[in-house]
Amino acid sequence: MNRSIIISSVLHAALIYITAMSLPFLAKKPLDIPPIVSVELIQIAEKTNIPFAPKAKKIIEKAKEKEKKLVSEQAPPKKVKKTKTKTVVSVDKNEKIDTKAPEAIPLPEKTVKKIETKTENKQNPDKLDEDVKQVSEFEKKEFVDLDNIAKLIDKAKEDTAKVVKKDNDITQDQDKNIVTSGLTLSEEDALKAQIFGCWSIPLGLPYNEDLLVRIKLMLEPDGSVAKTEILDHARMNKPGQGFYKVLAESALRAVKLCQPLRVPTSGYERWKELQLNFDAREMLEG
């Protein structure tokens, strides 16, 4: 009787032991991992017409006044322009400054005009004007003669080819080339090279999408950008086109970062409006 009880209890114990061993996770401690707390994000952009903090306002005003003093003391022509744009950005703070400033501002503008007229004279020396006249008279004669038109076209081609090589000599042929085809190769290259350096391509863009953003620029004569316009603006807010917005913003940043743009020194009329086609496909696929 006793023996069978012992055997039975030993067997039971063995069975319990085997079961415990074969259930691999029975003996383990519960996992000690912090629970994932759900987080709800709230848009606060509408509420963010934040006024300046009193402390910040004082500091900013002080800084502005300092800048203003510096400007009125030195008054170099270019800096006057810059401060003008600054007053536009922070209109509310500069009311005082604007009332003080006009005395100092008009003076440099006069000097600007003087400088501009001088440089114009330098850029268009009288000799060149004579050349231009001569060439155009010669062309007038040739144009009337219809039989020689074919020759003339060939000649024009040769001349433009020469013009590409010679960058400094402005001739009537080159001028004609500029009018018909926009920028010369070297001018275009200079502009491209400048913007290549400024444009940080967002690397997270998808490869298989249309990654072309066309931006129209209105330029000032010094190459600074007066206005930018995204030509496919409607696409910015379409669902599934989030990457397009990112690309367009990167292109706008590039333009702002690059200004003043390296535009040709003459012929403002032809390049005052410029369209830049930012195309990321080549970079991202290659």
Next chain:
Amino acid sequence: MKKNLFILFLIFLIPNKAFALIEVDITRGNLNPLPLAVSPLSIDDNSKKSFENILKKENIGSEISIIVENNLRTSGLFNPLNKDAFLQAPDIANLKPRFEDWNLIKAQALITGKVRYVDDKLRVEFRLWDVLAAKEMMALAFTTVPSNWRRVGHIISDKVYERLTGEKGYFDTRIIYVAEEGPKTQRKKRLAIMDQDGANNKFLTLGNELVLTPRFNPTSQMVTYLSYFKNLPRVYLLDIETGTQEVVGDFPGMTFAPRFSPDGKKIIMSFAKDGKSDIYTMDLENRLVEKITNHPSIDTSPSYSPNGKYIAFNSDRSGYQQIYIMRSDGSDVKRISFGNGIYGTPVWSPRGDLIAFTKLHKGKFYIGVMRTDGKGERLLTENYYQEAPSWSPNGRVLIFYRETKTNAKGEGFSAKLWSIDLTGYNERLVETQTDASDPSWSSLLSN
């Protein structure tokens, strides 16, 4: 008359061209990371003291900003600028940045924000500014428990990443991996989990049994992995939130490479029996097993496409191990890898556009990606031994492990986790407490 007409024609022609808008094609740019400034989050004195008591951190505002900074830097897409150069203090920058100051240090974007202690909770507000355009790009706020402060940094990073790149981030995520210790012949292998940046490391198993190939469920915090029991690999499920584990089922023969379907309702894996190996799925609700491939070759490493319609796997049916795709019912099998060498471990990108793989060619291991039709193969990294790529939830970064060669005495062996992004330029060591292998990236903890 004719002559006059011709002249008239020329007059019309020339002005038209002259006034045409000049177009310049910009086809190149720099791939330099975007310079941005992460201003420390501003914090008032009372909140500072409260957080100091709870979290033992002196200034939680700057701690969070450091997390954001590190995340953005490791992505390789951003270049957070040195804080010493900042001209504006956090409390003022938070209200309205003085863009000229940030322009001066060449920052193109700026992150500001503030942290407060409100009703035993941590409230964060943060803003992203376009410095060049001088405008606000994003403003968000949220409240959470103070102990969640690291995740606050990750969530801010994700939102900034999303706003600046146009795709979701991957910072508020975890990585599960096999932690390895001991000599190569007697490795102790434990399942471990950590935040994507290596913080909050935890071991999930004791190391009594060998564990292999943990894989995250793409829809929840559930993990499937293999563990050897009585010399037979079994497939386990582990719920990370509750800590419960279960054996999925006993299968005849050897099971390998279990992985979830995109909806998380099935597990796909391969069983080896009688010298051949086929791919099976198991429905987790009713535990029904379905055979997908039936071929006398070795078919293994299955991975679903994100829409669940296709499966990528590797097979030696052509003589060498290559990558194939098929419909999810096993029909329409197509080989997609045709390069030199042996291809393995195909993993479909969560974005659906690429398949990552391991390739062995002339004694070197490569991690690479190819499009789903097999074209456009790009090898991202080459090394002595590396494998098991796993995608970040946004399909931009791969994490994998790399082993080093042992010397003649059998010393110097190590296994470490590495990450590389799709450009192939941004390769980084992911710090772990022990040696590590077989990483798997979770989905975003917050969406």
